[in-house]
Amino acid sequence: MFGFQYAIGALDVRATGGGTCVQKRAAHYPSVFVAVRRRRHRVTCCVGAPERAAEGVVAAAASPELKAPRCVLLDQDGVLWHGESSVEGSADAVKELRARGIRTIFVTNNVRFSRRGYAQKLKRNGIDARPDDIVTSGSALASYVKSKHSDIKTAYVIGEPGLVEELESVGIRCFRHDASTEMDEALFANLSDMSKRTDEDKQMQLPERCDLVAIGWDLQFSMAKMSYASFFVQKGALFLATNLDAQDKSASGYLMPGTGPMVGALECATGRAADAVIGKPSALLIETILTEFGVERADAMMVGDRLDTDILFAKNGGIGSVLVLTGCTTEQELAELDPSDIRRPDHVFPSLAHYVAALPSPAR
Amino acid sequence: MFGFQYAIGALDVRATGGGTCVQKRAAHYPSVFVAVRRRRHRVTCCVGAPERAAEGVVAAAASPELKAPRCVLLDQDGVLWHGESSVEGSADAVKELRARGIRTIFVTNNVRFSRRGYAQKLKRNGIDARPDDIVTSGSALASYVKSKHSDIKTAYVIGEPGLVEELESVGIRCFRHDASTEMDEALFANLSDMSKRTDEDKQMQLPERCDLVAIGWDLQFSMAKMSYASFFVQKGALFLATNLDAQDKSASGYLMPGTGPMVGALECATGRAADAVIGKPSALLIETILTEFGVERADAMMVGDRLDTDILFAKNGGIGSVLVLTGCTTEQELAELDPSDIRRPDHVFPSLAHYVAALPSPAR
Numbered sequence: 001m002f003g004f005q006y007a008i009g010a011l012d013v014r015a016t017g018g019g020t021c022v023q024k025r026a027a028h029y030p031s032v033f034v035a036v037r038r039r040r041h042r043v044t045c046c047v048g049a050p051e052r053a054a055e056g057v058v059a060a061a062a063s064p065e066l067k068a069p070r071c072v073l074l075d076q077d078g079v080l081w082h083g084e085s086s087v088e089g090s091a092d093a094v095k096e097l098r099a100r101g102i103r104t105i106f107v108t109n110n111v112r113f114s115r116r117g118y119a120q121k122l123k124r125n126g127i128d129a130r131p132d133d134i135v136t137s138g139s140a141l142a143s144y145v146k147s148k149h150s151d152i153k154t155a156y157v158i159g160e161p162g163l164v165e166e167l168e169s170v171g172i173r174c175f176r177h178d179a180s181t182e183m184d185e186a187l188f189a190n191l192s193d194m195s196k197r198t199d200e201d202k203q204m205q206l207p208e209r210c211d212l213v214a215i216g217w218d219l220q221f222s223m224a225k226m227s228y229a230s231f232f233v234q235k236g237a238l239f240l241a242t243n244l245d246a247q248d249k250s251a252s253g254y255l256m257p258g259t260g261p262m263v264g265a266l267e268c269a270t271g272r273a274a275d276a277v278i279g280k281p282s283a284l285l286i287e288t289i290l291t292e293f294g295v296e297r298a299d300a301m302m303v304g305d306r307l308d309t310d311i312l313f314a315k316n317g318g319i320g321s322v323l324v325l326t327g328c329t330t331e332q333e334l335a336e337l338d339p340s341d342i343r344r345p346d347h348v349f350p351s352l353a354h355y356v357a358a359l360p361s362p363a364r
Numbered sequence: 365m366f367g368f369q370y371a372i373g374a375l376d377v378r379a380t381g382g383g384t385c386v387q388k389r390a391a392h393y394p395s396v397f398v399a400v401r402r403r404r405h406r407v408t409c410c411v412g413a414p415e416r417a418a419e420g421v422v423a424a425a426a427s428p429e430l431k432a433p434r435c436v437l438l439d440q441d442g443v444l445w446h447g448e449s450s451v452e453g454s455a456d457a458v459k460e461l462r463a464r465g466i467r468t469i470f471v472t473n474n475v476r477f478s479r480r481g482y483a484q485k486l487k488r489n490g491i492d493a494r495p496d497d498i499v500t501s502g503s504a505l506a507s508y509v510k511s512k513h514s515d516i517k518t519a520y521v522i523g524e525p526g527l528v529e530e531l532e533s534v535g536i537r538c539f540r541h542d543a544s545t546e547m548d549e550a551l552f553a554n555l556s557d558m559s560k561r562t563d564e565d566k567q568m569q570l571p572e573r574c575d576l577v578a579i580g581w582d583l584q585f586s587m588a589k590m591s592y593a594s595f596f597v598q599k600g601a602l603f604l605a606t607n608l609d610a611q612d613k614s615a616s617g618y619l620m621p622g623t624g625p626m627v628g629a630l631e632c633a634t635g636r637a638a639d640a641v642i643g644k645p646s647a648l649l650i651e652t653i654l655t656e657f658g659v660e661r662a663d664a665m666m667v668g669d670r671l672d673t674d675i676l677f678a679k680n681g682g683i684g685s686v687l688v689l690t691g692c693t694t695e696q697e698l699a700e701l702d703p704s705d706i707r708r709p710d711h712v713f714p715s716l717a718h719y720v721a722a723l724p725s726p727a728r
Contacts, residue, residue: 083549179546183583185447189615219547221587226621234618246632251553254598257590257633265629268610269621 066347068359069320070299071103073289075280076118077110078305078327079352081125083251087326089353091126096356104133105293107302109243109259109279109309111138111216114165137242137279138163140288141214144278146170149238152211156232158225158262159216163242167214175206179220183227191231209235215266215274216242217259226262226269233270243279245309249328280309286317303352305329307343315342322347322355430711432723433684434663435467437653439644440482441474442669442691443716445489447615451690453717455490460720468497469657471666473607473623473643473673475502475580478529501606501643502527504652505578508642510534513602516575520596522589522626523580527606531578539570543584547591555595573599579630579638580606581623590626590633597634607643609673613692644673650681667716669693671707679706686711686719 074080080090097104106122106129113121115131122129138159145152145167157164157176164174181200190196194208210232218225233239245258267273278284290297301320304310305327314321323329323345337344349355438444444454461468470486470493477485479495486493502523509516509531521528521540528538545564554560558572574596582589597603609622631637642648654661665684668674669691678685687693687709701708713719 179586180544182543185583185614185620188618188620191618192616219549219587221590222543223583223585223621226585226625230621231618246635250549252556254552254555254595255633255635256549256552257587257594257629261590261629261632264632265621265625268625268628269619271610271619 066358066360068100069102069301071105071293071295071301072097073105073107073300073302073314073319074352075302075304075306075310075327076106076108076122079303079324080106080122080127082327086125087351089351090326093351093353093356094127100359103293103295104129105289106134107280107285107289108135109137109245111136111163111166111242112160113162114169115139116165117162135285135289136162136166137285138166138216140285141216141240141242141278142166142170142172143288143292144276144284145172145212145238145240149212152238154207154210155212155214156210156229156237157214157216158218158221158229158266159214159242160218163214163216172212175204175210177204177222177225177228179222181222181224183222183224188227188231191228192235210237213237213239213266214242215240215259215263217245217248218262221257221262226266229266230269233266233272239266239270239272239275241274241277243282243309244277245279280304281312281316283316286313286319290317303355307333307337307345311343311345314346320347321345322349324349324351324355326351430722430724432464433466433665435469435657435659435665436461437469437471437664437666437678437683438716439666439668439670439674439691440470440472440486443667443688444470444486444491446691450489451715453715454690457715457717457720458491464723467657467659468493469653470498471644471649471653472499473501473609475500475527475530475606476524477526478533479503480529481526499649499653500526500530501649502530502580504649505580505604505606505642506530506534506536507652507656508640508648509536509576509602509604513576516602518571518574519576519578520574520593520601521578521580522582522585522593522630523578523606524582527578527580536576539568539574541568541586541589541592543586545586545588547586547588552591552595555592556599574601577601577603577630578606579604579623579627581609581612582626585621585626590630593630594633597630597636603630603634603636603639605638605641605643607646607673608641609643644668645676645680647680650677650683654681667719671697671701671709675707675709678710684711685709686713688713688715688719690715 074094077083079087080094081087094104106118108118113136115134115136118134118136119129119131122134141163152172154173154175155167157167157174159176164176167174177200181198187198192208197206213229213232215229241263242259244260244263246260247255247258250256263274263277276282276284289295290300297318301322302310302314303322303324304313305324307323307329311321311323323334325331325348334348347355349358438458441447443451444458445451458468470482472482477500479498479500482498482500483493483495486498505527516536518537518539519531521531521538523540528540531538541564545562551562556572561570577593577596579593605627606623608624608627610624611619611622614620627638627641640648653659654664661682665686666674666678667686667688668677669688671687671693675685675687687698689695689712698712711719713722
């Protein structure tokens with residue numbers, strides 16, 4: 001339909017259409033989210049082309065509706081960097097936003113690092129940020145537990161150390177097996193009998209029950225971890241997931257398993273859906289951010305590179321959305337997107353720098 | 365509705381109704397199967413009570429429609445044994461079937477062992493059987509590859525040694541990582557570059573491509589295995605799964621992750637559905653068995669303990685079905701089963717021994 005035209009007219013139509021859709025669908029987003037979750041085994045994968053923007057696609061022109069927001073929520077991977085490489089111009093674009101008095105909040109589904117860790121990664125990419133400027137699906141999960149389930153004291157964690165660090169920062173004692181833990185049927189049969197547990201279990205003082213099972217992306221995901229998590233869920237633990245991203249892109253262009261396959265596996269194994277999924281595109285996360293940072297819905301704009309997380313996140317939360325093409329989403333995917341698809345972004349730009357450059361000058 | 369009455373009348377109604385359902389739905393089973401697959405994350409789990417049959421539930425009476433079949437397909441776990449304990453009377457029941465000239469074929473979704481391994485396990489449980497009397501989802505997968513994809517020479521296997529043994533028996537070279545294989549992003553990015561592969565990969569001469577990815581239940585399922593399998597699927601390998609069982613029951617009554625969580629995870633990670641799922645309840649398997657053993661549909665009866673695999677398998681394949689209560693399915697689940705549910709068994713008995721005892725005497 002609209003292909004990849006950065007012409008004003010095309011953007012207008014889209015921006016207006018998109019806005020209407022958001023209004024219409026805002027009331028229904030829980031069911032939309034459910035539909036997306038149900039479809040997650042078929043989520044279109046994303047093979048990005050960060051170099052494409054640099055090749056000089058037609059520069060985006062500002063849509064008449066493009067207003068300077070008071071707050072920009074920024075996805076990280078695919079917008080600010082791509083694996084270990086910075087996206088050119090992004091650090092300066094963040095500086096420019098701040099120079100204009102626009103608040104920048106960094107939002108990621110990745111739980112590899114804690115907020116502290118991401119502050120360091122941002123710094124390595126030329127962006128100064130405090131941990132308080134950063135929201136990971138792990139920090140949001142910890143906040144969610146703290147505010148909604150303050151009685152939770154122990155957690156069994158499938159996830160990277162960043163998730164453990166966030167949970168510990170709100171006073172939750174975390175248990176996590178390492179990669180070397182092997183499972184056998186005899187062990188599983190005896191999970192509830194502490195006297196028959198493995199030496200490793202005894203050494204880590206693994207309890208017979210955990211109040212919470214928290215699951216995020218984990219390079220050491222294993223049958224052992226899935227079995228322990230399943231056991232604790234069956235014993236009544238709250239079951240929270242950081243996100244349902246189906247895949248992550250490797251530097252070679254192949255897709256790596258994301259968090260979605262792990263959460264889906266645990267749901268299948270327990271016969272129970274996660275009690276809540278915290279990260280993008282969950283509306284839970286946007287409500288948390290708007291409340292925590294004191295931002296009005298109309299003042300916020302989400303900038304990201306993925307339709308199924310970033311743009312859907314904005315739509316689910318009823319805020320504006322900008323898709324940049326420095327990450328996952330290809331021109332081809334955009335061209336093939338059904339006009340009625342809720343994941344149509346309000347605006348499309350080759351990069352964050354192009355978006356910031358296109359923002360109307362502030363009345364100084 | 366029918367609760368747990370073994371009275372003739374109740375069984376009549378059910379048998380007739382069930383028969384009609386099968387006829388009506390036979391033409392539609394592919395879509396039913398798809399529906400079941402879609403629902404697999406919600407498949408009702410099975411917490412069995414093998415001791416219940418021994419407690420003396422009302423003895424089953426033969427339904428007038430209960431005829432002696434020429435061939436009985438027997439599920440193993442939950443019918444012949446339960447973990448490491450034999451189900452009382454089952455070995456004698458198998459002998460009685462054979463004494464009456466009824467062919468017995470042992471059918472399992474488990475790939476822990478090969479057919480040779482199951483022959484040994486049957487022997488330990490008092491049943492003499494040749495490997496040729498046994499069909500595992502692994503042996504069926506190997507037969508399927510041999511008959512439909514004879515050009516396949518190499519396979520990356522997620523699964524227990526039984527699956528590898530079956531594939532090797534039809535001349536396929538198998539590659540399988542062990543539990544200690546760890547994954548990192550750098551390794552994944554370099555999977556296509558043999559010079560950067562791990563020492564383990566080089567030692568096992570892991571190729572750059574595999575013709576087939578075969579996935580079955582695997583106690584050592586891991587992110588590493590999922591990543592390698594995902595990589596080979598993305599490079600174009602045929603993607604076959606042994607089965608989609610959501611869970612297995614441990615001796616302590618807790619549910620262990622079955623094969624379904626692993627297959628679903630790989631489907632999510634690759635963004636692609638398995639090209640075929642071979643084991644119960646797939647109609648593929650029943651067609652293979654009927655052809656291979658030269659059995660007419662009307663002459664076969666499936667005996668099993670699970671609605672979602674055994675009984676649905678019989679229904680999908682258009683053969684008769686007997687549910688026994690020595691395994692997964694509880695009286696409660698049967699009572700709650702919707703009358704229109706395709707998984708309603710034609711007959712219900714406390715055990716295999718009860719079924720065999722209820723068969724009409726042969727005209728000698």
